[in-house]
Amino acid sequence: xxxxxxxxxxxxxxxxxxxxxxxxxxxxxxxxxxxxxxxxxxxxxxxxxxxxxxxxxxxxxxxxxxxxxxxxxxxxxxxxxxxx
Numbered sequence: 459x460x461x462x463x464x465x466x467x468x469x470x471x472x473x474x475x476x477x478x479x480x481x482x483x484x485x486x487x488x489x490x491x492x493x494x495x496x497x498x499x500x501x502x503x504x505x506x507x508x509x510x511x512x513x514x515x516x517x518x519x520x521x522x523x524x525x526x527x528x529x530x531x532x533x534x535x536x537x538x539x540x541x542x
Contacts, residue, residue: 468535475529481520484527485512 479487488494489509497503503511519525 464539465536466539468537470532470534472532476526478524478526480524485509488512
């Protein structure tokens with residue numbers, strides 16, 4: 459059934475994606491996350507301070523090297539319904 463803007467949901471799929479990180483690449487990844495950016499842009503913390511805090515906090519977890527992390531996601535497939 460189309461919504462008010464003329465689109466209909468065709469399908470939704472869920473998936474897991476596995477990524478491998480070392481500590482440095484994971485810190486870089488975390489620094490682009492919106493909740494971290496909000497704190498940096500809001501002036502609560504600098505990017506360097508956030509990076510140092512993340513690195514110090516996670517160093518024990520990464521002390522044996524790289525870790526594989528699994529991210530759960532989903533995709534929605536929508537279609538524009540033709541109008542007469």
